Amino acid sequence: MTGEEVKEPKEQQEITEVKEQEPEISYNAIVLNGVGGYDKVKVEVKKGVPTLKSDEILVRVQACGLNFSDLLVRQGAFGKHHSLGTECAGVVEAIGDLVIDRKVGDKIIMLNIDGGLWTELVVTTVNRTFLMPDGMSFQEAAAISVNYTAAYVMIYDFANLRPSQSILIHMAAGGVGIAATQLCKLVHDVTIFGTASPSKHETIKENGVTYPIDYTTLDYAEEVRKIAPKGVDIVLDPLGGADDSKGFGLLKPLGKLVLYGSANQVTAPKRSSLAAAKVWWHKFNIDALQLINSNKAVCGFHLGRTDPDHVAEVIRKLISLYKEGKIKPKVDSVWSFEQVGDAMRHMRNTRTLEKSSWSLKSRQLMPQLEIKSVSKRQG
Secondary structure: OOOOOOOOOHHHOOOOOOOOOOOOOEEEEEEEOOOOOHHHEEEEEEEOOOOOOOOEEEEEEEEEOOOHHHHHHHHOOOOOOOOOOOEEEEEEEEEOOOOOOOOOOOEEEEEOOOOOOOEOEEEEEHHHEEEOOOOOOHHHHOOOOOHHHHHHHHHHHHOOOOOOOEEEEOOOOOHHHHHHHHHHOOOOOOEEEEEEOHHHHHHHHHHOOOEEEEOOOOOHHHHHHHHOOOOEEEEEEOOOOHHHHHHHHOEEEEEEEEEOOOHHHOOOOOOOHHHHHHHHHOOOOOOHHHHHHHOOEEEEOOHHHOOHHHHHHHHHHHHHHHHOOOOOOOEEEEEEHHHHHHHHHHHHHOOOOOOOEEEEEOOOOOOOOOOOOOOOOOO
């Protein structure tokens, strides 16, 4: 060997290996940046795949439901720590190792009263999901769990609707109103009074309302009395304020007033102190002796305070009713994530709840995900 440097042939020189970079996963989520007007709702791009535990599933969301409660969340009516989006529908993308009753590819309905479902990818537990029946669209699936569950509990559990009774449904063209009307029609010979603006009267009549009432120009209580001088058996009231007392006065003996909202407070994009004060000033007060002497009942309903097991049982019953063709969610319109502010504005401008069930359509441009931290089960 000499001390001379030995040069390797050119073809043996180290070649730099170029690896193809995998595309970074990103997805959209609608987030609330503070409370107030429509400008507080933003679309945020999130990076990476959500973390998945062994008892959880990852869902690729296809449609999300927009409810009146989301307007109240945006306005700060429930405090600053609530999230938007309580219902959605999508396809199972991946499952944890311990999950046995869901599989990749399942189409599911999802409900989470705590919110957080306005996102293209979401991690959840199986007990918050329900298999979509054949023939149901994603938009329908995102419109059934909140409105129909609320209507079912109020009509059948609280009010105990029976054949040949009568009911007043406020905002009968709204999500809960549409659901309540369809559920009332499952009981024989029920007379349904429904309030709505004149442009919606034909729609609510087709849905099953017996007597549409124009609340914009007429006193609905007087209109009901013209047809039913003794009053009605049940009033479903999402309005609040003076309308609560009015509804109580419309009840027959043994009648039931079911209160489930305060829509009269939503008069502007931002929370109105004047509207809230007006509702408070006219708030409904009654003592036990008055209830006894009147032979009437007052019920209050909040879906978020309902036993989760009972909610799940109700949703399974609703899915069965859908399969039988006895109920069908009505989707008023479909919006993209980027149009969330416009969708909320449209809801408020059409008299808060006066809508059919809404959907927010997510984009379907995401690449397929490879989840290596959990097991995927096909079939």
